[in-house]
Amino acid sequence: MSACRIFVLGRKGGDDAFAEVQRLAAVLVRARIANRYGVSARKVPGQGAWGVYLTDRTPELGPPSLAVLAVFRSFGLAA
Numbered sequence: 001m002s003a004c005r006i007f008v009l010g011r012k013g014g015d016d017a018f019a020e021v022q023r024l025a026a027v028l029v030r031a032r033i034a035n036r037y038g039v040s041a042r043k044v045p046g047q048g049a050w051g052v053y054l055t056d057r058t059p060e061l062g063p064p065s066l067a068v069l070a071v072f073r074s075f076g077l078a079a
Contacts (some may be wrong), residue, residue: 003038004059009052010044017041019048024052024075031071036061 004068011017015050021041028034056064064072 003054005040005053006055007051011041011050011052014041014043014050020052022034022056027071027075031068033068035038036066046057066071 009020010027017071018041021039024039025034028039036056036058038040038057040053040055041050042053043049044051
């Protein structure tokens with residue numbers, strides 16, 4: 001199974017998007033889950049905006065654990 005990329009944030013400019021990427025990457029590293037999850041910024045097709053994406057590199061491992069969900073929640077990504 002290939003990586004699963006999920007749109008999580010939209011920003012008007014590339015600088016703002018990359019600032020969010022750095023912020024989220026730091027959260028992933030601190031939580032020691034950067035080996036499974038990655039983050040990237042890409043221009044949204046057909047739009048003038050940028051998207052910040054969270055990538056699960058190993059979706060075959062199943063849904064994230066409760067501890068990982070708590071990390072995402074701390075960043076405002078999970079309900």
